[in-house]
Amino acid sequence: AQSVAQPEDQVNVAEGNPLTVKCTYSVSGNPYLFWYVQYPNRGLQFLLKYITGDNLVKGSYGFEAEFNKSQTSFHLKKPSALVSDSALYFCAVRDMNTGNQFYFGTGTSLTVIP
Amino acid sequence: DAGVIQSPRHEVTEMGQEVTLRCKPISGHDYLFWYRQTMMRGLELLIYFNNNVPIDDSGMPEDRFSAKMPNASFSTLKIQPSEPRDSAVYFCASSLAGTPQETQYFGPGTRLLVL
Numbered sequence A: 001a002q003s004v005a006q007p008e009d010q011v012n013v014a015e016g017n018p019l020t021v022k023c024t025y026s027v028s029g030n031p032y033l034f035w036y037v038q039y040p041n042r043g044l045q046f047l048l049k050y051i052t053g054d055n056l057v058k059g060s061y062g063f064e065a066e067f068n069k070s071q072t073s074f075h076l077k078k079p080s081a082l083v084s085d086s087a088l089y090f091c092a093v094r095d096m097n098t099g100n101q102f103y104f105g106t107g108t109s110l111t112v113i114p
Numbered sequence B: 001d002a003g004v005i006q007s008p009r010h011e012v013t014e015m016g017q018e019v020t021l022r023c024k025p026i027s028g029h030d031y032l033f034w035y036r037q038t039m040m041r042g043l044e045l046l047i048y049f050n051n052n053v054p055i056d057d058s059g060m061p062e063d064r065f066s067a068k069m070p071n072a073s074f075s076t077l078k079i080q081p082s083e084p085r086d087s088a089v090y091f092c093a094s095s096l097a098g099t100p101q102e103t104q105y106f107g108p109g110t111r112l113l114v115l
Helices: none
Strands: A003-007 A010-014 A020-023 A025-026 A031-036 A045-049 A056-058 A064-068 A073-078 A089-096 A101-104 A108-113 B006-009 B010-013 B019-023 B031-038 B042-050 B051-055 B067-070 B075-080 B088-097 B110-114
Touching: A003 A089, A003 A101, A010 A020, A020 A056, A020 A108, A025 A073, A031 A073, A045 A056, A045 A064, A045 A073, A073 A089, A089 B088, A101 B042, B006 B088, B010 B019, B019 B088, B019 B110, B042 B067, B042 B075, B051 B067, B075 B088
Parallel strands: A010 A108, B010 B110
Antiparallel strands: A003 A025, A020 A073, A031 A045, A031 A089, A056 A064, A064 A073, A089 A101, A089 A108, B006 B019, B019 B075, B031 B042, B031 B088, B042 B051, B067 B075, B088 B110
């Protein structure tokens, strides 16, 4: 079965410190992985994706994510957090073998403390 | 492109009333998704369409919910009759099917409150 797990409901980090938002996945075929961000009262916005190739993917707003096949993880990272990064982050996996559906994690609320 | 357009942005109604939410996907996208987001249940996929045809409606909560896509540029999600537990933010999203690189683009959502 296809699924995505975000083990942390809440992550707090001090401004300027590195941040990590965790995601693990389970798919039957090749994983196509995505990160989205949701600011208050807004829809989800695409951040970055892994399809194939380099395991380190760079995306919008200075975010990056590392694909680790052996650990079935796709953690979101940023070297230096900004207060404006405070938002809800969703990991998603797309399964082309089951109708192109996206499977979203439960979301992780990131708070960057000034 | 204007992105995915949803209307209304906010809806307040009374229990028992019919509610219709509307979505215009990005032009050229052949997949359309309806999601519901609540604090308790997070983001739930309700139904999705491919080329205007419903593919999977297993996420639709019950018969009170129905969705249609009469053409490639318009979809509706209807709740009849509405109940207070339907209060949530409803998102529409669209994407291209062709390759897995294609991401999903979300609308701003409709915030529904059923009193």
